[in-house]
Amino acid sequence: LAVAVVPIWLIARRLANLRVGAAFTLVVVYALFPTMHNLNLAGFYPETLALPLILYAAYFGLAKHWRRYAVCCILIVLCRADFGLVVAGLGGLLWAEGRKVEGRISVVLGVAYTVVAIAVLQPRFGSSDFAHIAAFSAFGDSPGSVLSGMVVHPADTLSALFREQNFDLLVTLFAPVAFLPFLAPRYLLPVVPLQFLFLVGEVPQAAVYGQQTVAITAFIFIATAFALSRIGRTGIDRVTVDRRVLAALLLAATLFFVRDAASSPYRSPWAWGGRDALDVARIDAASVIGPDRSVRVSAALLNRVAERPKVYELVPTARPDAAAAAEGVDGIVLDATTVPSWTATDREVFDLGLEALGFSKVSSNDGITVYLRGDEAEPPTPDR
Numbered sequence: 447l448a449v450a451v452v453p454i455w456l457i458a459r460r461l462a463n464l465r466v467g468a469a470f471t472l473v474v475v476y477a478l479f480p481t482m483h484n485l486n487l488a489g490f491y492p493e494t495l496a497l498p499l500i501l502y503a504a505y506f507g508l509a510k511h512w513r514r515y516a517v518c519c520i521l522i523v524l525c526r527a528d529f530g531l532v533v534a535g536l537g538g539l540l541w542a543e544g545r546k547v548e549g550r551i552s553v554v555l556g557v558a559y560t561v562v563a564i565a566v567l568q569p570r571f572g573s574s575d576f577a578h579i580a581a582f583s584a585f586g587d588s589p590g591s592v593l594s595g596m597v598v599h600p601a602d603t604l605s606a607l608f609r610e611q612n613f614d615l616l617v618t619l620f621a622p623v624a625f626l627p628f629l630a631p632r633y634l635l636p637v638v639p640l641q642f643l644f645l646v647g648e649v650p651q652a653a654v655y656g657q658q659t660v661a662i663t664a665f666i667f668i669a670t671a672f673a674l675s676r677i678g679r680t681g682i683d684r685v686t687v688d689r690r691v692l693a694a695l696l697l698a699a700t701l702f703f704v705r706d707a708a709s710s711p712y713r714s715p716w717a718w719g720g721r722d723a724l725d726v727a728r729i730d731a732a733s734v735i736g737p738d739r740s741v742r743v744s745a746a747l748l749n750r751v752a753e754r755p756k757v758y759e760l761v762p763t764a765r766p767d768a769a770a771a772a773e774g775v776d777g778i779v780l781d782a783t784t785v786p787s788w789t790a791t792d793r794e795v796f797d798l799g800l801e802a803l804g805f806s807k808v809s810s811n812d813g814i815t816v817y818l819r820g821d822e823a824e825p826p827t828p829d830r
Contacts, residue, residue: 448718451476453501454667454793461508462675465704470669475699479622480706481659481819485658486707489745491657496525500532500664507540519552523559527568528562528578528640532661533554535636542632578580579675581647596646606646615645619666622702624695627669629676707758727812728781734809734816742771744781747814760784766792768799778805 451473458469476482485494503518518534521611537552557824578586578703584602585595596603620627627634644658678685709715740756760771762784771778778800781786788796797807805817 450498450501450667452666453498453505454671454680456666457508458671458674458784461505461681463669463685464671464678465684465686467689468674468678468685468692469671471695472667475623475670475695476667478699478703478707479663480618480702480708481655481663483703483707483709484656485660488652488656493526493529493657493660496522496529496532497660497664499525500536500661501668503533503536503662504539504668504720507536507545507548507552508543512543515548523556523563528560529661530556530558530563530641531640531643532556532637533559535639539633539636557573578647578649579670581649581714584648603646606648607642611651611654613644615659618655618702618706619659620660622699622706623666623670624698626673626677626695627666629673630669633669633672634665635664635726723812724783724814727814731779731809731810731816735779735818739777739818740775741777741779742773742775743779744784746781746784747779751796761815766796766799768796769794772800772803772805776819778817780815780817783813 450796454473454476455469458464458472459466464472485497486664499518499522503515503522506512506515506518519536522533523530534553534556537549537554537556539549540552541549543549575803579589579592579667582592582595584598584606586592600613641662644654659688674687674691675685677691678687704710704712707713728750729742732747735751737754739754740758741751741754742758742760743751744760744762748759756775760778760780763770764787766788771780782793785792799808800817804820806820807815808818809816
């Protein structure tokens with residue numbers, strides 16, 4: 447995601463007319479932004495590729511480079527179906543900036559693409575159900591019923607929107623830029639419809655703080671650039687921002703990087719190149735289950751078993767679910783660090799549940815436990 451530095455610099459210098467110092471400060475803040483570190487260190491998600499594309503699209507659109515803007519918009523919607531709403535939001539921004547024809551075209555095509563992709567393309571080429579609809583099961587079981595459910599039950603919608611997790615997310619996103627984007631709200635409005643859906647939906651916390659932050663992060667930095675331009679002092683051709691404001695911005699970015707980033711000094715990133723006892727236990731577990739079994743493993747072991755014919759993620763749950771873990775596989779590897787809320791009783795319930803389903807515990811080292819189906823419980827000797 448380092449390629450996003452270029453459009454941020456262009457927006458700051460050519461559109462917001464900031465001096466070099468302010469533009470450079472904004473780039474440094476982006477480099478410290480916790481969300482960027484979390485995305486860089488998480489699994490690969492296609493939507494993360496859209497972040498620099500959104501920034502480039504905003505720059506090209508506001509600078510009236512329409513062909514480049516159109517190419518960026520096409521690439522954006524290819525990253526994720528509902529990112530058509532991002533293109534529509536950019537169209538609304540262009541419309542408000544006086545580019546009415548291009549703005550209207552973007553709004554119409556962005557909304558149309560999202561509707562077609564969600565209602566036609568995904569059910570046809572994916573599952574028979576609507577993608578991601580489970581996140582809105584409290585409101586309905588189809589896109590139309592979900593939207594009507596939100597309108598008919600506004601109290602439930604507001605309750606989902608203002609839950610504590612969403613408040614924490616907004617603080618995590620806006621505090622590192624000292625809440626400056628709220629001084630230029632016009633440049634935040636384009637992402638509001640999409641982010642509203644993200645905030646209302648019920649999805650894993652990793653997604654809430656991960657791939658669902660891509661679009662809003664782009665608009666946060668667009669809005670921050672124009673906010674700095676507003677509070678600065680206009681010179682002959684550039685805007686000068688008070689050094690104290692830039693210092694406060696850098697301080698906020700640094701503090702929240704240390705507090706929230708996956709590569710914070712408190713996460714000991716300098717030790718990532720080493721191999722501790724837990725890493726060795728994971729390697730041993732991958733050897734124990736062998737190369738041919740179908741397996742379900744905790745996320746931390748997916749890279750160790752990725753070449754096997756059938757690999758599924760053992761998704762952490764609040765309470766043990768042995769039946770779900772055993773479905774369709776002959777081997778299971780549980781990493782205890784992925785289920786920190788499980789008590790000793792929960793672990794015993796999980797073990798007994800798997801035993802009842804024909805699995806045997808064949809090894810347990812440093813919190814890495816391997817279960818094999820009963821008739822295959824003689825594991826190969828692990829080699830490192």
